[in-house]
Amino acid sequence: MSELAAPLAMSLPAVVQHLQVLEASGLVRSEKVGRVRTCAIQPAALRAAETWIHERRLFWEHRLDQLGAFLAEQGDEDKGRTP
Structure with missing residues (x-):
């Protein structure tokens, strides 16, 4: 997630919150393997x-x-x- 947040002018918690909304809407899918979370556009x-x-x-x-x-x-x- 920190790689996604790095180029954005917002905090990591804000990016996580936005991704949760996108995932709940079905626009994004995320998968966590160990400490790494991968996000993919649907x-x-x-x-x-x-x-x-x-x-x-x-x-x-x-x-x-x-x-x-x-x-x-x-x-x-x-x-x-x-x-």
Whole structure:
């Protein structure tokens, strides 16, 4: 674990806590042999997370595009009015 924490700007306990969350979510698997703990990314779980994030991004892009079109339409209507 200390090798994982070395390049990061956080303490070893913080890295361990983050890894525990990732392991509980199934994104990372760890195995302890003696005093050495090995961590491995689970590609299938990572793909599932990537798919979920992609779907949310598409949803919000669509909603924001609709909002942009609505606001542009409102601006056009305001330009046509006389004060």
